[in-house]
Amino acid sequence: MTVTQDGRTPVERGGDLLGRSLFALLVGGLLVTVISLIWLFLAPQSIIHARPAWRLYIVAPYVVGIVVLLGLCGWLLKTPMARLQGAANRAARLLSRPLVGSAVTVLLLIAAAQAYFLLGEVRADVGALRFLLIAWVLLIGLGLLAACWFALAGWLTRWQTVWTMTGVLVGAGLLLVGVLAANAAVFNNTIKPLFYATSYTVNRYAFPPETGVDSQRYWLELEANRQRSEAPYIGGVGRAFAGEYINVSAAGVRQSVNVVAEIDDVPRVFFFGGSTMWGYGARDGYTIPSLTADLLNAAGSAAWVHNLGQNGYVMTSDRILFEQQLVRGDVPDVAVFYQGANDIVASFRAPYMGLPMGSGVGTEDDFSLIASPATRDPEAFVDYYLNSMKLLRALADAYDVQVLFIWQPMITYKPLTPAEQDMVTRAENAFPGILAYYQQVDAALRARLATAEAADVLLLSDLFKDTDDGVFIDYVHISEDGNRAVAASVVPALSALLSQ
Numbered sequence: 001m002t003v004t005q006d007g008r009t010p011v012e013r014g015g016d017l018l019g020r021s022l023f024a025l026l027v028g029g030l031l032v033t034v035i036s037l038i039w040l041f042l043a044p045q046s047i048i049h050a051r052p053a054w055r056l057y058i059v060a061p062y063v064v065g066i067v068v069l070l071g072l073c074g075w076l077l078k079t080p081m082a083r084l085q086g087a088a089n090r091a092a093r094l095l096s097r098p099l100v101g102s103a104v105t106v107l108l109l110i111a112a113a114q115a116y117f118l119l120g121e122v123r124a125d126v127g128a129l130r131f132l133l134i135a136w137v138l139l140i141g142l143g144l145l146a147a148c149w150f151a152l153a154g155w156l157t158r159w160q161t162v163w164t165m166t167g168v169l170v171g172a173g174l175l176l177v178g179v180l181a182a183n184a185a186v187f188n189n190t191i192k193p194l195f196y197a198t199s200y201t202v203n204r205y206a207f208p209p210e211t212g213v214d215s216q217r218y219w220l221e222l223e224a225n226r227q228r229s230e231a232p233y234i235g236g237v238g239r240a241f242a243g244e245y246i247n248v249s250a251a252g253v254r255q256s257v258n259v260v261a262e263i264d265d266v267p268r269v270f271f272f273g274g275s276t277m278w279g280y281g282a283r284d285g286y287t288i289p290s291l292t293a294d295l296l297n298a299a300g301s302a303a304w305v306h307n308l309g310q311n312g313y314v315m316t317s318d319r320i321l322f323e324q325q326l327v328r329g330d331v332p333d334v335a336v337f338y339q340g341a342n343d344i345v346a347s348f349r350a351p352y353m354g355l356p357m358g359s360g361v362g363t364e365d366d367f368s369l370i371a372s373p374a375t376r377d378p379e380a381f382v383d384y385y386l387n388s389m390k391l392l393r394a395l396a397d398a399y400d401v402q403v404l405f406i407w408q409p410m411i412t413y414k415p416l417t418p419a420e421q422d423m424v425t426r427a428e429n430a431f432p433g434i435l436a437y438y439q440q441v442d443a444a445l446r447a448r449l450a451t452a453e454a455a456d457v458l459l460l461s462d463l464f465k466d467t468d469d470g471v472f473i474d475y476v477h478i479s480e481d482g483n484r485a486v487a488a489s490v491v492p493a494l495s496a497l498l499s500q
Contacts (some may be wrong), residue, residue, distance in 0.1 A: 006498045015020045030040070030069040174270040205419070205470040206281045213283065221246045222280070236356075237310055238278075245283040253279050256307045257285035259297040262306065267303045267498050269293075270325065272318040275337035276408060277309030279483075281473045286480035290489035292494065301495040306332070314343045315388045316354035318381065322395060331399050334497050336490070338394065340408040340461075343385070344438050348376060348431060353384045376437060378444040386448065389457070402497040405457045407445065408440050411475040414464040420472050425474035435475065458493055460486060 037059070207213040221243040237252030247255040260266050271277055271289040279287030287308040296303050308321060318337055325331070347353040389405055396403045411424055412435055427435060442461045449457060463485060464471050471482040478486070 003088075017058050024485070025413070027073060030066065030073065034066060037066070042432035055208075056064055061408070077099075078282075079304075123422070167245060205348050208474045211480070218245045218283070236312075247284055252310070254287065254307045254309065255284045256287065256293065256305050257290040258293050258304055260293075260302050260304055264302075264304065268306065269303045269334045269336060269494065269498075270306045270308055270322075270332040271336045271338065272322060273309040274342040274498070275311040275410075276341060277338045277479055278307065278311055279309070280311070280477045282480045282483055286483055288486050288490070291484050292490055295487050295491045296494060296498075299495055301489055301491075301498050303334075303494070303498060309338070312342060312356050314346050314354055315339050315357055315385065317356050319388060319392055322392065326395065326399050332401060334402040334404065334494065335392075335396060336404045336406065336494070337340045337389075338406045338486075339385075339407055340438075341410055343381070344410070344441060345431070345434065345476075347384075348434050348437055353381065378440040381441050382444045382448055385445065393456075402500065404455055404493055406486075407442070407457070407459045407461055408486075409461050409463050410435065410437055411472045412442075413462045414471065415466075417468075417470045419470055423472060423475050458490065460489055463489060 111439070205219065207215045221241075224243075225238060225241045225246055225248060238248045238254065239252065240250045241248040249255065267287055269289075269292075271292075273288075277288055284290060287307060287309075289305040289309075293303065293305040308318075308325075310317070310321075315337070318339065322335060342356075343353070346355050392405075393403060395401075411420060411427070414420070416424065424435065438461075442459075446459060449459070464482070467485075469481075471478050471485075
């Protein structure tokens with residue numbers, strides 16, 4: 001048996017390392033378990049909300065684990081070091097056996113892989129986080145090597161020690177992965193939504209007390225729904241989600257509340273647009289499509305509405321999505337395109353016009369063959385907008401579809417409340433000049449449309465010019481009351497189209 005200079009065997013040195021680090025490992029495991037349990041309750045997408053009947057079976061092991069870990073921590077604090085050292089030596093000797101060390105290492109590798117992929121479920125953009133994870137695991141590995149350097153001389157004489165060391169390193173990495181995943185889950189699904197939920201602006205204008213909406217619950221659901229599935233050409237679609245206020249189908253379509261059924265003999269109206277159409281800051285029944293369906297029915301022009309709005313979509317995205325619906329034979333009677341804000345923001349920030357929000361364009365040449373340069377020239381923007389409408393009209397005519405184009409409002413022209421003034425300040429701090437750019441484009445668009453026949457265009461940029469109450473929840477998105485005002489403006493034009 002190899003003996004080191006201080007008279008201890010490698011197993012004794014390994015036991016010493018294990019004994020001294022056991023308390024820290026148990027406390028770390030306890031923290032990860034508690035944070036995971038909190039995440040299960042607070043994250044709307046967690047399984048205990050999707051399957052309440054399973055709640056006891058899922059939560060019980062966490063509770064048992066917490067109790068066991070607390071008991072072990074208490075036992076370690078009361079156990080004499082000599083007795084603990086003996087137990088640690090026995091554990092080190094057990095782990096040095098080939099079969100035991102191999103089995104523990106494989107299990108840890110499997111658990112580490114699951115935790116690694118869990119990061120992808122918690123956050124969509126985890127490339128940097130995973131890189132940080134690898135860096136920290138390497139640092140921990142170097143630290144462990146330094147801590148047991150003398151023991152390594154003896155351990156490496158037996159091949160099974162490699163398994164033991166691998167298991168220790170993977171265990172440390174697994175612990176770090178669990179902490180990072182729990183931290184990301186808590187931040188993205190709890191802290192960040194709680195910030196929104198307790199914001200004066202959001203509570204005041206999005207969900208006044210008389211609505212009876214659990215504001216915290218809503219923003220938790222919204223944050224949980226931020227991740228999107230990849231979709232070619234258009235920038236992605238929402239993932240399936242089932243909540244109290246937000247519901248998205250497996251196809252990524254936000255649920256609309258219809259008065260009539262699709263199978264009824266009524267016209268079908270498809271709504272296209274970005275997050276404002278999708279319903280950011282609104283419940284399923286209070287999005288623009290849902291409210292339009294309700295008002296159309298009240299006006300005697302019942303129709304079935306379909307909300308195809310998606311977060312971050314611009315006119316180019318909607319044109320491609322419209323084409324895809326036509327190609328698959330899903331042809332509406334009327335197609336409504338609600339646009340402006342995302343195109344303004346994208347053209348203000350990106351090198352080319354018509355790029356989806358967050359498209360990840362890294363260089364100015366990525367879209368040089370298929371998109372117009374974003375020069376922040378109002379006339380160039382209007383050319384892009386009118387040419388896009390021309391293409392959509394041609395597509396719609398080919399399939400006998402009526403179209404309605406709506407130029408949406410941003411937080412301009414309106415008498416601002418103090419909270420809305422704060423929104424303007426934040427927008428200008430983030431993107432200096434963006435609201436002035438919107439007004440310049442709006443003026444140019446109105447001038448061009450005044451000299452052309454555009455009965456299918458509805459300009460709503462000044463919809464709230466006489467509204468003193470708060471409507472906006474940021475410089476783009478509006479409250480449910482704002483959605484109702486938009487729907488009320490849309491209904492006369494839609495009724496006229498449906499009657500043709």
